[in-house]
Amino acid sequence: MKYVIVEDHTGVIQPILFAPFLDHNRLTPGLKVHAAGFVSLQGQTDGTVKAQVWGKSTTLRIGSRQEDAEIIERTINPNNY
Helix, strand or coil: CEEEEEEECCCEEEEEEEECCCHHHHHCCEEEEEEEEEEEECCCCCCCCCEEECCEEEECCCCHHHHHHHHHHHHHHHCCC
């Protein structure tokens, strides 16, 4: 799966996760992009989801950051943060 970390016009930073056949730059017009790459999600025994990020976007020329995994996990598991 691919992802981008974007900042909207109000300053809110959020992840967008999407299918690997789409290009990163197709999902970000008008948004400030902080990071982009690939993500793997794995369910945990406690019902939460862990994210692992890697790589970079060639269409946006920006890479992934380790902090992106936490941003994605906070969005998917809002009750744990």
